[in-house]
Amino acid sequence: MDKQGTARFTITRNSIADAVVLGISGEIDVSTSRGADAGLRTASEPRPQPALVVVDLTTVGFFSAAGVHLLAGFGRSCENRGLRHHIVATTGTIARKVVLITGLNEEFPTFSSVDEALHAA
Numbered sequence: 645m646d647k648q649g650t651a652r653f654t655i656t657r658n659s660i661a662d663a664v665v666l667g668i669s670g671e672i673d674v675s676t677s678r679g680a681d682a683g684l685r686t687a688s689e690p691r692p693q694p695a696l697v698v699v700d701l702t703t704v705g706f707f708s709a710a711g712v713h714l715l716a717g718f719g720r721s722c723e724n725r726g727l728r729h730h731i732v733a734t735t736g737t738i739a740r741k742v743v744l745i746t747g748l749n750e751e752f753p754t755f756s757s758v759d760e761a762l763h764a765a
Contacts, residue, residue: 652676655683663696665758669703672711680711684718697722698761699752700732701739712746719751730754730761 653670672680684699699715701707715731722729731752733740740756743749755761 653680655680659694660762662694663698663762664694665698665700665762667700667703671706672704672714673706673708674710677708677710677714681714681717684714685721693725693727695728696762697727697729698732698758699729700758701743702732702734702737702758704737704739707739707742712742712748715748716751719748730764732756732758732761 653668653672653676656667656669658665658667666684668680668684670676699718704711719729729752731743731748731754733743733754733756735756740754743752743754748754753761753764755764
């Protein structure tokens, strides 16, 4: 498992079969979104290219509009590279609420667990 980030957020990267799971923990806001964007892009670019990228928001404690913009841009980047991409946002969490309110779930298939996201692939 690889790990990168700052004191306010971290990104972990786990390879599972032909998928990459990117776990974001902490806060995604204006001050962290640029670093989170760079971390997501770097972590999703292994060679060979994975068949699926899962962005796990289970442990995100704060998710601002900057986070929504970040994920929407990351989704477009995945699409441009031909990468399938899913979001994991547990029911009842702030991340899940933001994903549903903003319609990110229409751009990213959204699941309640990493296992669900991987098995839906």
